Amino acid sequence: MIRDITIGQYYPSESVIHRLDARIKFIGTIAYVIALFLFDTFWGFLPALVWLGSIVVLSGIPIGFIARGLKPIFFLLVFLVIFNLFLTPGEVIAEWWIFKITDNGLENAGFMTLRLTLLVIGSGMMTYTTTPSQLTTGMESIFKPLGVFKVPVHEVAMMMSIALRFIPILLEETDKIMKAQQARGADFESGNIFKRAKALIPVLVPLFVSAFRRAGELAEAMEARCYHGGKGRTKLHPLKFSAGDYISLVLIIGFVVGMGFIP
Amino acid sequence: MSITFDKVDYIYGKGTSFEKRALKDISFHIRDGEFVGIIGHTGSGKSTLIQHMNGLLKCTGGNVYYDCKDISNREYDRKTLRQNVGIVFQYPEHQLFEATVGKDVAFGPNNLNIPGLQADVRTYEALKSVGIDDSLLDVSPFDLSGGQKRRVAIAGVLAMKPKVLVLDEPAAGLDPVGRRDILDMIARIRREENITVILVSHSMEDVAEYVDRIMVMNDGALEMDGTVSEVFARRKELEEMGLSVPQISLLMGDLEDAGIIKDTGIYTMEEAVRVLSQKLLDRRGRNQ
Numbered sequence: 010m011i012r013d014i015t016i017g018q019y020y021p022s023e024s025v026i027h028r029l030d031a032r033i034k035f036i037g038t039i040a041y042v043i044a045l046f047l048f049d050t051f052w053g054f055l056p057a058l059v060w061l062g063s064i065v066v067l068s069g070i071p072i073g074f075i076a077r078g079l080k081p082i083f084f085l086l087v088f089l090v091i092f093n094l095f096l097t098p099g100e101v102i103a104e105w106w107i108f109k110i111t112d113n114g115l116e117n118a119g120f121m122t123l124r125l126t127l128l129v130i131g132s133g134m135m136t137y138t139t140t141p142s143q144l145t146t147g148m149e150s151i152f153k154p155l156g157v158f159k160v161p162v163h164e165v166a167m168m169m170s171i172a173l174r175f176i177p178i179l180l181e182e183t184d185k186i187m188k189a190q191q192a193r194g195a196d197f198e199s200g201n202i203f204k205r206a207k208a209l210i211p212v213l214v215p216l217f218v219s220a221f222r223r224a225g226e227l228a229e230a231m232e233a234r235c236y237h238g239g240k241g242r243t244k245l246h247p248l249k250f251s252a253g254d255y256i257s258l259v260l261i262i263g264f265v266v267g268m269g270f271i272p
Numbered sequence: 273m274s275i276t277f278d279k280v281d282y283i284y285g286k287g288t289s290f291e292k293r294a295l296k297d298i299s300f301h302i303r304d305g306e307f308v309g310i311i312g313h314t315g316s317g318k319s320t321l322i323q324h325m326n327g328l329l330k331c332t333g334g335n336v337y338y339d340c341k342d343i344s345n346r347e348y349d350r351k352t353l354r355q356n357v358g359i360v361f362q363y364p365e366h367q368l369f370e371a372t373v374g375k376d377v378a379f380g381p382n383n384l385n386i387p388g389l390q391a392d393v394r395t396y397e398a399l400k401s402v403g404i405d406d407s408l409l410d411v412s413p414f415d416l417s418g419g420q421k422r423r424v425a426i427a428g429v430l431a432m433k434p435k436v437l438v439l440d441e442p443a444a445g446l447d448p449v450g451r452r453d454i455l456d457m458i459a460r461i462r463r464e465e466n467i468t469v470i471l472v473s474h475s476m477e478d479v480a481e482y483v484d485r486i487m488v489m490n491d492g493a494l495e496m497d498g499t500v501s502e503v504f505a506r507r508k509e510l511e512e513m514g515l516s517v518p519q520i521s522l523l524m525g526d527l528e529d530a531g532i533i534k535d536t537g538i539y540t541m542e543e544a545v546r547v548l549s550q551k552l553l554d555r556r557g558r559n560q
Contacts, residue, residue: 188323189366192358193367193383193432194354211369215368218369
């Protein structure tokens with residue numbers, strides 16, 4: 010089930026978008042999200058759709074994969090549509106029993122759904138095309154100026170990349186421990202919610218113990234390789250802007266400014 | 273209580289890009305009271321195989337029978353099956369979670385709704401048979417040594433009083449003395465409790481001395497199934513699969529190839545010494 014969730018996953022490929030600098034993709038995503046909130050007529054969706062569509066096409070990621078990324082927000086979308094459709098005041102265009110659909114409601118529902126879908130797909134595109142390590146390196150570089158205000162930028166970035174690295178390991182560990190406890194008669198599938206929550210104790214305790222053990226081992230291994238924080242640390246793959254990155258930056262600025270002019 | 277696999281297939285992540293056929297058409301029958309070793313190197317499907325024995329994994333093809341009843345049947349009682357077939361996973365000490373050793377071992381019996389006093393008795397018995405002293409009953413399992421933790425974890429499965437005990441690499445990560453102790457202990461428990469034991473390992477040397485029958489897994493398929501000497505007689509095939517034969521078998525194999533001895537499938541030091549000294553005596557007798 011956990012494998013079904015594609016949002017936040019990396020989709021390995023060699024496309025133009027994949028090869029862009031992580032910083033550009035990060036800035037581009039932020040700019041795109043801001044641009045989505047700059048307009049309030051349906052006309053605004055046209056350039057946004059074209060923009061997102063060309064990114065999707067260029068990245069070569071299958072539509073099915075992207076569509077599966079929408080799964081986790083499906084129910085949210087359904088609620089949004091229902092509430093907007095029936096609870097917005099305005100001129101009634103359809104009526105059945107106590108339910109009234111108004112013109113404003115229809116408009117709001119469509120607007121919100123489109124905006125949220127574009128938002129999720131757009132931010133998903135960043136993680137689909139950027140490896141977690143590239144992403145953290147990029148963010149570290151972007152937020153470096155904050156170091157002046159004593160923000161531990163490098164440490165936070167390191168923590169993020171370690172956390173991301175450990176997600177699959179801990180998932181596998183959870184699976185193993187659950188099986189071991191099931192072999193001792195543990196039951197995770199029946200009973201009410203309290204019983205089920207209590208049944209998780211035999212899983213969570215060993216999981217935490219092993220997470221701490223792994224953390225200790227990792228710290229030791231890092232120290233053994235002379236890790237001493239970000240000072241004077243160089244990168245194996247230093248981030249460097251290429252011609253394509255500069256072109257993308259110009260395009261992004263053009264896109265946001267253009268969106269600002271839409272009524 | 274017999275275990276039967278009939279043309280069992282298992283595919284991980286069926287229908288996704290991660291699809292992998294982990295078990296290929298596996299059939300065998302394990303009789304009551306047998307001591308079986310399952311051997312194969314990492315990724316050969318051993319762990320997948322044993323998880324079918326208590327229904328943790330459901331085969332994607334074929335059937336698994338416990339005591340002649342199909343366990344994939346909807347009405348089959350999984351809980352009783354998991355009591356009857358006890359699986360000790362690799363590094364079982366990682367499953368410990370309770371505040372005291374006693375409570376942790378009692379986890380299994382409690383899940384089976386066994387009344388308090390009887391559960392306590394089972395806990396004491398299980399700890400005793402793995403050689404953990406009563407004085408450690410109220411100690412936190414996290415304060416024990418590595419070897420002791422493993423014994424406690426094994427006791428946790430024994431307390432369910434399984435009729436079939438499956439152990440996945442019970443000696444992994446222990447020093448040579450610890451390995452011996454654990455394996456000797458398992459052999460003793462088998463004798464005392466009169467249960468079926470299935471020992472999973474990648475090390476021939478560990479298994480050969482204890483079990484009566486060996487099953488060799490390779491790339492998801494059951495390649496060999498026979499007595500220890502039958503399997504070790506095919507040492508060339510074993511080496512091709514990347515499995516090492518005990519050193520004494522290698523030596524005896526070389527002697528056999530050189531035409532010095534005739535016996536095949538010797539795998540214990542005692543047996544080798546007996547055959548070789550007999551050979552020397554014969555030769556001396558002929559010379560005189």
